[in-house]
Amino acid sequence: MRIVVLAGGIGGARFLRGLKAAAPDADITVIGNTGDDIHLFGLKVCPDLDTVMYTLGGGINEEQGWGRTDETFQVKDELKAYGVGPDWFGLGDRDFATHIVRTQMLGAGYPLSAVTEALCERWQPGVRLLPMSDDRVETHVAVELDGERRAVHFQEYWVRLRASVDALAVVPVGAEQSKPAPGVLEALAEADVVLFPPSNPVVSIGTVLAVPGIREAIAEAGVPVVGLSPIVGGAPVRGMADKMLSAIGVETTAAAVAEHYGSGLLDGWLVDSADTEAVAEVEAAGIRCRAVPLMMTDLDATAAMAREALALAEEVRA
Amino acid sequence: MRIVVLAGGIGGARFLRGLKAAAPDADITVIGNTGDDIHLFGLKVCPDLDTVMYTLGGGINEEQGWGRTDETFQVKDELKAYGVGPDWFGLGDRDFATHIVRTQMLGAGYPLSAVTEALCERWQPGVRLLPMSDDRVETHVAVELDGERRAVHFQEYWVRLRASVDALAVVPVGAEQSKPAPGVLEALAEADVVLFPPSNPVVSIGTVLAVPGIREAIAEAGVPVVGLSPIVGGAPVRGMADKMLSAIGVETTAAAVAEHYGSGLLDGWLVDSADTEAVAEVEAAGIRCRAVPLMMTDLDATAAMAREALALAEEVRA
Numbered sequence: 168m169r170i171v172v173l174a175g176g177i178g179g180a181r182f183l184r185g186l187k188a189a190a191p192d193a194d195i196t197v198i199g200n201t202g203d204d205i206h207l208f209g210l211k212v213c214p215d216l217d218t219v220m221y222t223l224g225g226g227i228n229e230e231q232g233w234g235r236t237d238e239t240f241q242v243k244d245e246l247k248a249y250g251v252g253p254d255w256f257g258l259g260d261r262d263f264a265t266h267i268v269r270t271q272m273l274g275a276g277y278p279l280s281a282v283t284e285a286l287c288e289r290w291q292p293g294v295r296l297l298p299m300s301d302d303r304v305e306t307h308v309a310v311e312l313d314g315e316r317r318a319v320h321f322q323e324y325w326v327r328l329r330a331s332v333d334a335l336a337v338v339p340v341g342a343e344q345s346k347p348a349p350g351v352l353e354a355l356a357e358a359d360v361v362l363f364p365p366s367n368p369v370v371s372i373g374t375v376l377a378v379p380g381i382r383e384a385i386a387e388a389g390v391p392v393v394g395l396s397p398i399v400g401g402a403p404v405r406g407m408a409d410k411m412l413s414a415i416g417v418e419t420t421a422a423a424v425a426e427h428y429g430s431g432l433l434d435g436w437l438v439d440s441a442d443t444e445a446v447a448e449v450e451a452a453g454i455r456c457r458a459v460p461l462m463m464t465d466l467d468a469t470a471a472m473a474r475e476a477l478a479l480a481e482e483v484r485a
Numbered sequence: 486m487r488i489v490v491l492a493g494g495i496g497g498a499r500f501l502r503g504l505k506a507a508a509p510d511a512d513i514t515v516i517g518n519t520g521d522d523i524h525l526f527g528l529k530v531c532p533d534l535d536t537v538m539y540t541l542g543g544g545i546n547e548e549q550g551w552g553r554t555d556e557t558f559q560v561k562d563e564l565k566a567y568g569v570g571p572d573w574f575g576l577g578d579r580d581f582a583t584h585i586v587r588t589q590m591l592g593a594g595y596p597l598s599a600v601t602e603a604l605c606e607r608w609q610p611g612v613r614l615l616p617m618s619d620d621r622v623e624t625h626v627a628v629e630l631d632g633e634r635r636a637v638h639f640q641e642y643w644v645r646l647r648a649s650v651d652a653l654a655v656v657p658v659g660a661e662q663s664k665p666a667p668g669v670l671e672a673l674a675e676a677d678v679v680l681f682p683p684s685n686p687v688v689s690i691g692t693v694l695a696v697p698g699i700r701e702a703i704a705e706a707g708v709p710v711v712g713l714s715p716i717v718g719g720a721p722v723r724g725m726a727d728k729m730l731s732a733i734g735v736e737t738t739a740a741a742v743a744e745h746y747g748s749g750l751l752d753g754w755l756v757d758s759a760d761t762e763a764v765a766e767v768e769a770a771g772i773r774c775r776a777v778p779l780m781m782t783d784l785d786a787t788a789a790m791a792r793e794a795l796a797l798a799e800e801v802r803a
Contacts, residue, residue: 208585208586208589209585209588209589209592209593210585239557239559239578241557241559241577241578241579241582242560242578242579242581242582242585244582245578245579245581245582245583246582246585246586248582248607249582249583249586249604249607250606250607251586251589259559260557260559260560260563260578261559261560261563263560263563263581263585264559264560264563264564264566264567265563265567267526267527267528267560267564267581268526268564268567268569270527271526271527271569274527275527286567288568289566289567289568
């Protein structure tokens with residue numbers, strides 16, 4: 168079975184771990200969000216791709232969900248001693264090595280997709296990890312700070328400001344001009360199932376879908392497209408998806424997110440058992456819906472979620 | 486008193502520490518060798534400039550004479566795990582931060598001289614540290630390896646091969662087209678004394694002198710030029726200067742190095758007390774010479790050497 172998964176960072180990575188356990192023989196391709204990529208200290212940092220790679224490759228800091236295990240911060244301390252910023256982005260020494268290798272390869276002319284493949288040769292994530300695009304796409308968030316409206320990089324909004332102010336708009340700068348990375352459209356054309364993990368619907372999956380051609384390729388694949396709600400009981404399970412949903416005028420409910428994707432894109436939707444009342448609303452919108460436990464508390468629970476998603480896909484197909 | 490010092494790495498840096506102690510009120514400008522600069526992992530590394538900066542700024546690893554104190558090697562280990570080389574150049578995590586800042590600034594368009602000044606704002610070396618040139622000059626060494634003659638980067642010869650094979654030629658690639666960095670010619674024009682520390686006469690001081698205009702500016706300054714022999718008792722005090730001297734056909738003796746610089750450039754020369762017999766030979770070549778202890782065993786001994794050099798300069802001037 169060929170499964171294509173659109174993934175952001177922590178939520179997507181953890182779901183993928185469950186999916187691998189649930190479908191060990193499946194051929195899994197991950198289309199990773201690169202809208203939150205950022206240039207720091209002259210280095211290209213791809214937080215979502217790295218979170219997937221480290222999580223599936225056994226190098227992740229399990230507690231925080233991002234960054235490397237057994238990490239140290241000598242480089243960061245030194246940069247601070249040089250007065251070179253920003254200091255709000257927590258790059259560790261081990262993590263720096265990844266960005267150094269990536270930046271060197273990009274500088275040598277390799278596209279991000281080839282670089283990602285090379286990095287994955289070490290990590291052996293057990294999935295084919297593709298950036299959504301080799302072109303630069305950068306998610307900006309419009310905010311009002313000190314009475315003035317301005318746009319900040321998504322990471323600045325998320326990490327520095329900790330989403331403490333309202334997001335007025337979310338713009339994937341460069342998306343319109345971007346092309347899907349090599350392999351992306353092919354993987355979708357050959358997919359048996361497409362899954363949306365419980366990732367941020369706006370800045371993770373939404374950004375992947377903003378690359379022209381990807382949304383159309385999913386629709387044209389003619390296979391079941393099933394998503395898992397990142398909203399449980401009217402709040403994001405983790406992160407600050409509610410801020411992002413408000414920015415695009417979508418309510419923070421499991422049903423509203425499904426309707427935002429829409430029946431033109433989505434065939435099936437899993438909501439948490441706590442949101443059973445949402446099932447009827449989602450089905451009324453033309454999307455098959457089931458309520459199951461959606462908390463990724465451990466690998467077993469996550470694998471069960473993945474099995475439910477695959478079961479719903481088969482139900483849709485039948 | 487305005488003193489200009491041409492410096493390589495460890496020998497130059499340690500001598501400068503003695504000079505600062507010997508002449509605390511002097512205005513010292515250092516023209517640093519950049520011929521051993523190397524690009525590693527896409528980062529610009531300037532070993533000699535950094536050794537001077539770290540040594541005078543209190544950040545040097547005293548035992549090895551280069552690199553940072555309390556160093557760790559997480560980035561290096563990770564690069565190795567990625568299979569990205571070379572692994573023979575020992576960059577530590579703290580050191581990496583310097584190269585990251587430098588590379589970022591160079592990428593932003595600042596010349597190396599401005600970058601060096603910015604880095605020195607943190608280290609406060611107590612001297613004005615100038616790269617010999619903002620242009621790329623790279624010292625290559627011709628060697629015979631496996632029966633074939635080839636040119637390797639100086640660092641590859643020095644660090645990877647540990648000078649284990651003969652150097653057939655030493656070429657400062659790019660030197661002919663290079664220009665002295667801003668401030669270099671001005672410092673020489675305003676100097677009261679010019680000193681050559683016991684640095685490598687070929688790949689350190691020789692490379693600085695290979696930048697068109699520097700040798701002429703020293704001659705035109707019309708001030709005493711005094712050097713200290715890096716050769717004691719027919720062998721280099723440290724490093725592998727003998728290999729480099731052989732490559733340019735100069736004997737490994739204190740007198741031969743003085744004669745290699747020549748009386749057109751050098752006014753005074755200090756040899757070690759062990760080389761008293763060299764004094765007459767050097768003086769016969771038209772260079773005033775004294776035999777004094779030249780082992781930089783501690784700060785006092787090094788300051789005494791610097792005082793001897795300044796005294797010899799005054800003798801020359803009188």
